Amino acid sequence: MNTQIQEYAKRLKLSWAREHYHEIKADSNEEFLLQLFEKEIQQREERKTNLLLAQAGLPNASGKPFDWSEIVLAKGLNQEYLLDGKFMEKQENLIFYGGVGTGKTFLSTLIGLNAIHKYGKPIKFYTVASLVNQLLEANDKGNLNKIFKKIEKLDLLILDELGYIPLHKQGAELLFQIISMCYEIKSIIITTNLQFGQWNHVFGDPILTEAVIDRLIHHSHLVVFKGPSNRMKESLLQN
Ligand SMILES: Nc1ncnc2c1ncn2[C@@H]1O[C@H](COP(=O)(O)OP(=O)(O)OP(=O)(O)O)[C@@H](O)[C@H]1O
Ligand SMILES: [Mg+2]
Known part of the structure; x- marks a missing residue:
C-alpha cells in the first residue's frame, strides 16, 4: 500500500505527501486532509519563492533598517x-x-x-x-x-x-x-x-x-x- 500511495502522490504531484504523509498525526479524516493540504501548499509556496528569488538577481540586502530621514x-x-x-x-x-x-x-x-x-x-x-x-x-x-x-x-x-x-x-x-x-x-x-x-x-x-x-x-x-x-x-x- 505504501508504494501505491507514493505512486499516486507522484502522479498527483503531491511531493510533500509522497515522502511525509505518515508523519501527520490526526484524529479524523478531515484533520488529516487539512494538514496534508496545508503542508503541500506551504511547500509549493516556498519553492515558488525560492525560484523567484533565484531569478530576480537582487543584490544582498544588508539586513539593517532603511533610514528614510533623507x-x-x-x-x-x-x-x-x-x-x-x-x-x-x-x-x-x-x-x-x-x-x-x-x-x-x-x-x-x-x-x-x-x-x-x-x-x-x-x-x-x-x-x-x-x-x-x-x-x-x-x-x-x-x-x-x-x-x-x-x-x-x-x-x-x-x-x-x-x-x-x-x-x-x-x-x-x-x-x-x-x-x-x-x-x-x-x-x-x-x-x-x-x-x-x-x-x-x-x-x-x-x-x-x-x-x-x-x-x-x-x-x-x-x-x-x-x-x-x-x-x-x-x-x-x-x-
Ligand atoms: N537610507 C539608508 N538607510 C540605511 N542604510 C543606508 C541608506 N542608504 C545607504 N545605506 C547604506 O549604504 C550602503 C550603500 O547604499 P546603496 O548601495 O543603496 O547606495 P546607492 O544610492 O545605490 O549608491 P550608488 O549610486 O553609488 O550605487 C547600503 O548598503 C547601506 O548599508
Ligand atoms: Mg547603487
Whole structure:
C-alpha cells in the first residue's frame, strides 16, 4: 500500500505527501486532509519563492533598517506605497535620484524582496550596464527574443545605475526597446545619479533621450535621495 500511495502522490504531484504523509498525526479524516493540504501548499509556496528569488538577481540586502530621514517622497507617495509595491498595481514607475551611497540600490532591493515574499511577483534586477551588455550579446547571437520574453513575464524591472556609464548607440537603442516594451504594462524602478537634463550623456541622442524620459515619467513618481553617502559614513565609523 505504501508504494501505491507514493505512486499516486507522484502522479498527483503531491511531493510533500509522497515522502511525509505518515508523519501527520490526526484524529479524523478531515484533520488529516487539512494538514496534508496545508503542508503541500506551504511547500509549493516556498519553492515558488525560492525560484523567484533565484531569478530576480537582487543584490544582498544588508539586513539593517532603511533610514528614510533623507528621502524626499513626491506628493501622494508614502513609504507603504513603495515598500508594499502599490505602484505596481497601476504599472507606475519609480525614479530614484540621488548621489552615491544614499540608498537607491538598497531601497530598490527591499521593494523587490517584498514583491517576491509578500506577493509572489516575478521581478528582475539589472544594472543598466549588465542589461545592455546582455542585450548586445543576445543581439549578436540573434536571440534577443529570449531576453524580451523573459522581461515580458516580469511585474517589475529594476534598472540600477543609469548614468555611471555612457551607452553606445546600439546599446542605447536596445535599452529604449526594453523601456518601450514595459511602458504601461509593467513597472520599472530606475536609479540614477543624473538629472533628466543630463540623461542625454547616457543615451547619446537627444531624440532617443526624450523618448525614453517621456515613457518613463508618464506614470511615475520621483524619489529624491538627498543624504550624504552612507557608504562613506559606514566606513568612517568602522575606522
Ligand atoms: N537610507 C539608508 N538607510 C540605511 N542604510 C543606508 C541608506 N542608504 C545607504 N545605506 C547604506 O549604504 C550602503 C550603500 O547604499 P546603496 O548601495 O543603496 O547606495 P546607492 O544610492 O545605490 O549608491 P550608488 O549610486 O553609488 O550605487 C547600503 O548598503 C547601506 O548599508
Ligand atoms: Mg547603487
